[in-house]
Each structure stands twice: as C-alpha cells, then as structure tokens.
Amino acid sequence: MVFPSQDKSRFAETEYARFRQFLEASCGILLGDNKNYLIDSRLRKLLLDRNLSSLLELLKVIEQPGGRTLRQEVIDAMTTNETLWFRDRHPFTYLQDTLLPELARRPGEISIWCAACSSGQEPYSISICVEAQRRRNMSLTNKQVRILATDISSRVLAQAREGIYEPLALKRGMTDDKLRQYFTAQSDGRWQIKPEIKRRVDFRPINLKENFLSIGKFDVVFCRNVLIYFSSDLQRQILSNIHRVMKPGGYLFLGGSETPKGLNELFEIQYYSPGVVYLKK
Numbered sequence: 069m070v071f072p073s074q075d076k077s078r079f080a081e082t083e084y085a086r087f088r089q090f091l092e093a094s095c096g097i098l099l100g101d102n103k104n105y106l107i108d109s110r111l112r113k114l115l116l117d118r119n120l121s122s123l124l125e126l127l128k129v130i131e132q133p134g135g136r137t138l139r140q141e142v143i144d145a146m147t148t149n150e151t152l153w154f155r156d157r158h159p160f161t162y163l164q165d166t167l168l169p170e171l172a173r174r175p176g177e178i179s180i181w182c183a184a185c186s187s188g189q190e191p192y193s194i195s196i197c198v199e200a201q202r203r204r205n206m207s208l209t210n211k212q213v214r215i216l217a218t219d220i221s222s223r224v225l226a227q228a229r230e231g232i233y234e235p236l237a238l239k240r241g242m243t244d245d246k247l248r249q250y251f252t253a254q255s256d257g258r259w260q261i262k263p264e265i266k267r268r269v270d271f272r273p274i275n276l277k278e279n280f281l282s283i284g285k286f287d288v289v290f291c292r293n294v295l296i297y298f299s300s301d302l303q304r305q306i307l308s309n310i311h312r313v314m315k316p317g318g319y320l321f322l323g324g325s326e327t328p329k330g331l332n333e334l335f336e337i338q339y340y341s342p343g344v345v346y347l348k349k
C-alpha cells in the first residue's frame with residue numbers, strides 16, 4: 069500500500085521491488101535499495117490524481133493496452149533531468165575552438181548527436197558554439213551543421229522544442245553577453261532562443277536502451293550524465309551502439325564522472341586540458 073501509517077514516505081518492499089523491475093526494463097534506470105522515498109516524492113501526486121492506492125495498481129494500469137500515456141508520465145516523473153548551459157564549460161570550448169574547425173575540413177555535413185538532451189540546454193549550447201565559430205571561420209560558414217537532440221522524456225522534449233526559458237534556468241551557465249546575442253526577451257520576463265540557433269536542432273524521442281542504430285551517422289556525440297543511471301552491462305551495450313552510429317574519426321563526450329566498461333576497446337582517449345574526449349577506433 070502507499071503511505072502506510074507508520075511511515076508516510078514508504079512503499080511495501082514487494083511493490084517497491086516490482087516497480088524497480090519495471091523502471092529498469094523500460095528505461096534502464098537502476099534504483100538502489102534505499103530509494104523508496106524517491107518514488108514516493110516523484111509519484112505521489114500522479115497516484116493521488118488518478119486515485120491509485122499502490123504501485124502495483126499503477127503497474128497494472130500501465131500494462132493494459134490503454135496504459136501508454138500513463139507509462140510515459142511515470143517515466144517522465146522518474147527521470148532526473150538536471151542540466152545547465154555549457155555544463156563543465158571545457159567540452160564546449162574544445163568543440164568550438166578545436167573540433168569544429170577540424171571537422172569543417174572534412175567532406176560533407178557535420179552531424180552532432182546529443183543523446184540525452186533534457187530540456188534543451190545542452191544541444192542549444194552546442195548550437196551556440198556552432199554559431200559563434202561560424203561567425204569567425206569561413207570554412208564553417210558554408211558547411212551544413214545538423215544537431216539531433218534526443219531524450220526518453222516527452223515532458224523535457226516539449227520544453228526543449230519550445231525553447232523558452234525562465235531567468236532562473238538561464239542563470240545556470242548562460243552569460244549576459246550570450247543571452248543578449250542568442251535570445252529574445254519576452255514580455256513575461258522569459259527568454260526565447262533565436263531561430264538561427266534553434267533551426268539546426270532537431271528534437272526526437274529516443275530510448276537509449278532500445279535499438280537506435282538507424283538514426284544516422286555522427287561526427288560528434290554528446291552522451292553526458294545519463295550512463296550513470298544504468299547497469300554496467302547496459303552501459304556497455306549503449307556504448308557499443310553509439311560507436312556503431314559514429315563516423316570514422318568521430319568524437320564522443322561523456323560526463324566528467326563516467327568511464328563505462330568497454331570504453332578502451334572502442335575508443336582512444338584524447339586529453340585536452342582540463343578534459344578528455346574519446347576518438348572512435
């Protein structure tokens with residue numbers, strides 16, 4: 069049952085275990101033994117709104133033919149969408165100043181995949197780097213640059229597509245100078261990303277746990293701060309699939325704390341101070 073009287077924030081162990089299985093099977097996210105409170109805080113409202121009294125009841129509804137929307141809402145609620153503009157800074161500086169000029173000398177378009185894009189800060193930061201480099205570098209001016217941005221959560225994808233941000237969200241990594249150059253102020257105090265930044269980003273739902281091999285081929289992949297939620301087997305599987313959708317000589321950026329198993333077999337590590345990027349072998 070939800071909210072047992074002795075502890076209002078806990079579910080029974082059996083239903084917690086069933087829910088953990090569902091979450092891992094549907095999106096790869098692993099919940100530890102003591103994350104009972106997390107499910108409670110994230111699903112309490114959804115359960116109350118639908119008059120569902122336990123996680124088992126919720127799972128039963130989700131598994132019915134008409135349960136797709138609710139299933140997506142549960143996934144939306146259970147994903148951690150923490151993000152910011154130019155997160156860690158150095159990957160974006162390296163992309164802008166070193167990789168984009170190098171990629172501009174290769175034939176064909178430049179394609180970049182942002183594999184867990186959350187509410188858009190990461191792909192739009194990439195697009196701002198492209199725009200800034202384009203204004204300085206003639207060889208990039210005539211190059212087609214395409215950014216595919218994907219996530220499992222339809223809620224954050226809708227926010228990303230809208231491209232309108234509260235001042236609080238912009239304080240997290242956006243400089244005043246870039247804000248003035250790449251955003252338009254709205255009458256309600258929010259800021260909208262400019263069309264020249266938005267137009268090269270295509271947002272789509274993709275579950276990294278599923279087969280995504282047909283999405284195209286990429287020169288650069290950002291897959292940052294998402295593998296940490298998965299088992300080491302799933303990390304290895306996703307890394308291998310990412311390797312397969314990369315062009316020869318492609319570059320992979322991971323989150324600062326991420327070193328999934330299988331990395332050294334598939335990628336050569338390249339150090340740039342103070343970060344690292346992985347070159348497809």
Ligand SMILES: C[S@@+](CC[C@H](N)C(=O)[O-])C[C@H]1O[C@@H](n2cnc3c(N)ncnc32)[C@H](O)[C@@H]1O
Pocket residue numbers: 095096097147148149150151152155183184185186187190218219220221224274275276277291292293294297323
């Ligand atoms: C912590 S955010 C990281 C966002 C961004 N990459 C960054 O570093 O700022 C993790 C994102 O991964 C997404 N995610 C979680 N599981 C996923 C899956 N199986 N497939 C695709 N995206 C997933 C979440 O919805 C969330 O938006």
